Amino acid sequence: MNILHLTPYYAPAYAFGGVVRSVEGMARALARRGHQVTVLTTDALDSASRYSGVPEELRDRVRVLHATNISHRLRGRLNLSTPGRMQALARELLPDIDVVHCHEFRTMENLLVTPIAEELNKPLILSPHGTLTRTTGRSHLKIAWDKMLSPIVAQRFRHVLCLTPRELDDVQTLWTTFDSRKTPPGFSVIPNGIDPDEYDHLNGRAHFRTRYHLGEGPVCLYMGRLHERKGVQVLIEAFKAARVPAARLVIAGPDEGMLARITPLLDDTIILTGYLEGPERLAAFAAADVFALPAIGEGLPMVALEAMGTGLPVILSPGCSMPEAAEYGAGLIVEPACEPLSAALRELLTNPTQRESMGRKGQQLIRNQFTWDAVAVQLEQVYRSLTAVVE
Incomplete structure (x- = not known):
C-alpha cells in the first residue's frame, strides 16, 4: 500500500x-x-x-x-x-x-x-x-x-x-x-x-552519573516536558518527602511553563538536565534505577514504554492509562499525590531486588504487547x- x-x-x-x-x-x-x-x-x-x-x-x-x-x-x-x-x-x-x-x-x-x-x-x-x-x-x-x-x-x-x-x-x-x-x-x-532491541543493553550509565554528579545511590528519572499536567511538581515534593539516603531525582525535558514554579523546590538531590536527545537521552535511562511519571492525563505515554523497554520499574499514575504495568508486576500505579507517590518512591528506591524483578517483567510485557x-x-x-x- x-x-x-x-x-x-x-x-x-x-x-x-x-x-x-x-x-x-x-x-x-x-x-x-x-x-x-x-x-x-x-x-x-x-x-x-x-x-x-x-x-x-x-x-x-x-x-x-x-x-x-x-x-x-x-x-x-x-x-x-x-x-x-x-x-x-x-x-x-x-x-x-x-x-x-x-x-x-x-x-x-x-x-x-x-x-x-x-x-x-x-x-x-x-x-x-x-x-x-x-x-x-x-x-x-x-x-x-x-x-x-x-x-x-x-x-x-x-x-x-x-x-x-x-x-x-x-x-x-x-x-x-x-x-x-x-x-x-x-x-x-x-x-x-517501541522497537525493543533499541533499548536493550544500553551504555552510558557511568558517564551520565559522573556528568551530573549523581553518585552511587539510587536514581529516579522523570523524562518529559515540564508541563503542569505531567505532575513534575508533585513528583519533586514526593521525592523530598521520601527521604531516601543518597537518592537522586533526575528531571529531563524542555520547559513548558513549569520551570519557574519548581525552581524554589530544588535542592542538591534534584538535577535538571534540560532537554536530552540521542545517546545522552538513552544514557539517562541507563543511569536510572526507577522511572516515574505521575501525569494527570496521557494517551499512552511513549516514554513509559521506553523506560520499561530499558528494564526500569515504573511508577505511573492512573492517568497514564497503562494498568498492564501493575498487572504484569512491572511497576506501581499510584495517585498523583504526595503521600502515595512518596510511599511508592521509597518502596522501589530502597529495594534493588524488587526493582530488578519488575524491570525484567516490564521488558517481557513490552515484547509481548507493545x-x-x-x-x-x-x-x-x-x-x-x-x-x-x-x-
Missing part, C-alpha cells in the same frame, strides 16, 4: 513529545513491511527553531516532506502550524495514495489536507494521541476550535484509532458532539509501541478494510 502520514511535526522534532516518536515508529515499521510510506509534515523542530535539513528526504525507508511554516512564532507560542505549501504538496501526493493517516485532531494540517483527500475519495484515519479530550491542555482553545471547525473536519474521517480503552470511551463520547453523521466512523484500539512490528500488523488490517470499501 501507498500510505500517507500527516502530522504537524516529525523526527527529529522530538521536543514536541511522544507523538513524534509514535508517528516515526509507525512509519518505520510499515516501511519495513514493504509499504510505500510518506510523511507530510512541517519544518517545526522545537518551539524556538526550524528544521534546517532538506525539504524532502528518505529516512529509514520513509519519504519525509517538510512544508515551511509561514510563522514560526505562532508554531511556538500557540502550537499552531502555518504550513504554506501543505496543500500544494498534498495535491501532488494524494492521487497515488491509498490511505491517509492523520495525527492529532485540532491541526491546521487537517484543515488543509482532509478536504483534498475527501475530494479524491481517499480513506481518512485519525489518531488523536490522547489530545482530543478538552481537560488536558489549552481547554479554552479546544472548545473554541470545536465550535467553529471540528464539525467540519470530523465528518471526513472514516476511522479513529485510540491508544487505550479509556481513550476510546472518551473519544466516542466527545465525537458525538461534533459529528452528526447517521453512520459514525469506525473506532479501534491500537497501542503505541512492539511497533505488532502495531504495524494491526494498522495494516484497518487500512485494508478501508481501502477494500473504496474499491
